[in-house]
Amino acid sequence: MNQPANKNYARLCEHFQSISHFEHLGALGDWDQAAMMPVGGGEVRGAAMAELAKHIHSLKTATMLAPTIAEAELEELNWQQKANLREIRYQYQQANIVPGSLVEAKTKAAYRCEQAWREQRNQNDWQGFKPNLESVLALAKEEADIRAAALNISPYDALLDKFEPGMTSGRLEQIFGGLKSWLPGLIEQVQDKQKHQARYAIPHAASDAQALFSRDVMTLLGFDFNHGRLDTSSHPFCGGVASDVRLTTRYDEADFTSGLMGVVHETGHAKYEQGLPLDWRGQPAGLARSMAIHESQSLFCEMQLGRGSAFLALLQPKLKQRLDCNLSHDQLLNIYSRVTPGNIRVDADEVTYPCHILLRFEAEKALVSNQLAVSDLPDFWSAQMQSLLGINTDGDYKNGCMQDIHWAVGEMGYFPSYTLGAMYAAQFRVAMEQQLGSVETLIANGELSSVMGWLNDNIWSKGSLLTTDELALQATGETLNPAHFKQHLIQRFSA
């Protein structure tokens, strides 16, 4: 019999290919329930998604995996195959820690909580939301405790590790502590500087026209509509799978500017997904590296690129055409450079955004370590908003602790990825400019594709073949270095 040399590795690949097919259906279910599903479909869908989660979990913890992985590690593999095997092992270990019954219970509770949250948030109904959040949090804590015991780390660190492998609250406290030392001063300084700047009225823009304009912008950024689509949902996100990326946004007719940058942000995520290595589709090594790296791509598009002068110059004539908007390039630049402390994280400018993350990081840590009860969350929120951004959110749950989808679906430990992503984005830009010259000049010269090409070559096409540190090191010559983000903000806002 002619046995393939790497039969154990090949068997693992086949198994994880199957898993990716079920994950495909899960991604579709997630997208659908946020963008399409009528509310009455939620109960049965929740049960179906929980069943699916349980099945995927059973596949990832199949008894054949441990011995097959051990055998595969003795086989002759090239470096990409070794990387894929490393990711397979990681997925197996991660799944094996948590019992299937907990996975199912978590999925069910998350669906129930999120479905209700969609309406409760509109109604500012904290009392309705609270017990659901408590259920979701209890399960998140149960998972955190199990993971913490298995990995010998703290419960909150065990949640962080799900989204950003290897990241710890100790390291985050260091990074965020650094931020806290200079960011409040910068915010004050920029606000002072912008105090006397003119304010421009945003013209009304119909949702239909914004939808067409959004497609223009996505096309400009190279989004492949043959492998994806754009819809609306109450909380914008990028979902689906690499071969079929599902973006959502929302349109505010009174202010198109936030939705527009939301689309640019989500398109950054989408470009990453669409650029993942074709040869590794369906394998763990073909997945996006981590949540921080994912956010680095959306924030690169939104912040580094989208709010820059050259990109806004590309948008300005299209804005005139699609939205009948007469804002000049200078006015757009003014609007998109404005620093204004506000309630809503997703609407925050680049400078105040990290404050929203600092708050959530502290709240998550406290919730998971039982130092904060859900019932005390609104007061904690308001106090932190007061201290960080001078805003009182008493009684305004809708624009306070009920604004985000993350906790409603049980994703505790995700928020730090946003600010880590902003830091990686700044770091990638510095490296890119060392090789290609100024990003602003490239775009002004019609070479946006060179910018995208660099991201494709250095980030997207790597999938998970490299570890996060290897990826950063190969792309930029160093691992995460928060100094670039500080430098970027100072240069853009206070120079």
Add this chain to the structure above:
Amino acid sequence: MNQPANKNYARLCEHFQSISHFEHLGALGDWDQAAMMPVGGGEVRGAAMAELAKHIHSLKTATMLAPTIAEAELEELNWQQKANLREIRYQYQQANIVPGSLVEAKTKAAYRCEQAWREQRNQNDWQGFKPNLESVLALAKEEADIRAAALNISPYDALLDKFEPGMTSGRLEQIFGGLKSWLPGLIEQVQDKQKHQARYAIPHAASDAQALFSRDVMTLLGFDFNHGRLDTSSHPFCGGVASDVRLTTRYDEADFTSGLMGVVHETGHAKYEQGLPLDWRGQPAGLARSMAIHESQSLFCEMQLGRGSAFLALLQPKLKQRLDCNLSHDQLLNIYSRVTPGNIRVDADEVTYPCHILLRFEAEKALVSNQLAVSDLPDFWSAQMQSLLGINTDGDYKNGCMQDIHWAVGEMGYFPSYTLGAMYAAQFRVAMEQQLGSVETLIANGELSSVMGWLNDNIWSKGSLLTTDELALQATGETLNPAHFKQHLIQRFSA
């Protein structure tokens, strides 16, 4: 230990509840690929759906089923539980006949063929479609042969049995032979009668306005938008699950009349799904009875009810309001009573429609029994259309043998259900009128809900608790009797 009395039966219920969750995801995938998915997503989706089909097949053929079913049959069950067990056994037997590898291959081939068909049909590209259809047909034949051997019936009968348990080509030849004896004469007679009737121009109607009007009509028919939605697709269908029914339609701006009755038709399917017994959701006994009964509900809505005078009187003022359409009630009635032989099955009137089914029934039988090659299908089609409806379809594949989705997705043996459904619809109406009086009078008196109530009580709420014959017998006092359909057509069109 306190053992439940029916522990084997309970275990089967739990198992089939799981299966229904995976089928939920399959229904979502089907709807999405027809209504939402970009073409480039098709390849990976096809693989995911094939994986899912294989998994569902493995659940339906689990080794525990045979002994557990045997044990459950000895347990004390009430009549509904016995009916559910009968349906469980039937599903197990059906699945057990066909190997999982064939299920997977069929799903893959169907997805590939259908995805390509969507564009090939637009392009009238028979040469492109032919090899895909040959692949799909080869697998359908393989399935037919396996089923035929197991059930000791002919291959084509084995396919019929999937959609209409117990139906045979012998019985269909008898029923359809009866049709052939009087239908051509009726068509000629009605055309002659209508020859001098005025023809009314259909006003242009924007798609957006038609979409709003479609929702009005669905609401009028009692569609529950909290448990379903309406979208567009190139081939209208009713999909999703009972708790979340997904209808699709298409809008022709030059002629809204066909799309409108398409919506009424699909809403008939949807009402059946939404009316299935809540207590049996997720169990085989809670599913719709058969394809013919399903079509009886859509055709009851579209033909018995939708094209009747009283229902059109309800629509007329709304048509004026939403579509700025000035057609009078008489003119609408004239339009919807018009009998005109045409190419397209889904656009056919009530009288010529069965001819489209006769053609497809003959073609399917011949294809499956190797008496007709795919390459000869267009000629066969054109000859039959010529003979049945006096229409030449030479070279017009798009409006000929490429018009339907059914064969593209490997559904051979489905088409007869449409005409069986029309016959059941006529039979149900007779029984309903014996109990409630004239349907036309009920609607004219604002009692459409009584009509729906009868269908709910006698058909929808029964799910699969009764066999098809039991259902017809309880509802109408007899099993399928094609005489009512003949009587209906004669009364409506030639009286």
